Amino acid sequence: MSSSFVETIELAHLPPSMPVHVALYRDVKNAASLRQQLISGNADFEYAFIDANMVLSRAHALSAVFRAVNDSINGRLKSRNVHSEIVFSFSPANNIAESFRKFGIADSTKDLLVIKVSMTPDVTHDSVATHLSQHVEGSAVPFDDETLSNIADVTKIKKAYKLGALKTPPPTQANGTQSDGMRQLELSVLGAIALRGAT
């Protein structure tokens, strides 16, 4: 079965019984109908649907998942369920509706990141892959930093995290996969996700 487009990840420190299933799509044709399922509260479509233009890297996306699942384990969800909480966890601000507008799926979304956490044992790699292959019309691409870097809208991301004034240090040497400026942006974003809601 060709279900390899869904990647199943066990996040460090989270219970092994709660793996995370992730799929990344380009050229999505039915974002409006997917969003409609979400709005109507169809339980079969309980996913975190993320606008992939707002995702810098794997670490960025998985940090939001880590935060949401940890808050869920500790009984601190601010939104309806762990999947809406993942969308909310991308946000540096406390407004849930705004976090959906900025990071969630829109009718016009073409690049889509889909995340599903196994909160119950019946949600498996195969069940997620089967369901997504039936309902998402788009071409699946690997969930990796290279692909994400081609999709990410860095200007929009900087704006969403209020990091427009980020001082980009002068490039030293281009030896790594990430430039120093991109690395600083990513780490600043991780800090913002970690600190959301701290007063």
Add this chain to the structure above:
Amino acid sequence: MIEEYQPPPLPPPFHHHHQHRTQSPATTTTTTTTTPPPPILLTQGAEAHLYKTHYLNATTHPAALKIRPSKPYRHPVLDRRLTRQRILQEARCLAKLVREGVAVPALYAVDWEGQTVVVDAATGEERYGGAWLLMEWVEGDVVRVVVQAWERAMLARFAADDRSPSSRRRQADGGSGSGPGSEVQMEVDGHGDHSDHGDNGHVERKREEERMKDLLRRIGAAVGRLHAAGVIHGDLTTSNLILRPASSKKEGEGEGEVDLEGEVVLIDFGLASQSVQDEDRAVDLYVLERAFGSTHPRTEAFFAEVLDGYRASYRGAASVLKRLEEVRLRGRKKSMLG
């Protein structure tokens, strides 16, 4: 019988590592191969426990986990408020410094609530778990270790030059009599009477000292960038600075030489605060100066290089250094009370 030391139970979500281990008592050393390694306790202070672990997965993000456990002797409400305040203070400073481009460990995740009850595996007692903070793991040695290694290397290489042939032989036999005569002469300009091969040694020693001075100026510059970003460290010592080696080491360099290259990274912001006052900045420098003097007495004479590096690092450094002179006269506390 000596009981094996049991570190305190980890708060969620890290606690399930503990459960894994206790679930399989038959195999004491090995856990299930698929289970990632549990956090390893590194140090345990009065305020926090530090573990080495990782974030997201076992390979991409090595991490330091700092846990502020609850203090059973404190009133629970006060305890939670203090713990929350302190972990957040540290997390905010780290996040801000990353945004400002100052070399510090990046903040990965933080749980300031720490309200969850954990069950002590040993006693079965229920207790409040404590707040935690996950941050980037910084490779490299702390500057204290680097400077001490350099001092030892200097002794081994140059002490013999200052002594008679007989004592030189004794040194070679492994006798490390470190009386005042074998001390590395830091006030090196005072004695220029090197005979025969001593000339060469003098040049080399100069070169070694320049390398150390360069490191010290980089330390000053790192503290300057920290202050320029509006943060006071609160506990500057050479143990709270890590020399992160450059990713690509130069070939052929460092035959018996202590590596002093790399980026100076500031760590442990457990006592940090946000301030742009000359007074707070000067006290920060004063604490480092005193710590340096007592930890590295033989290199103390070079401390001026730290201040030179600081002076050049940001506008406003000059007035802080002026203030430092006042602080030296009166000590760390401004008020004589408390």
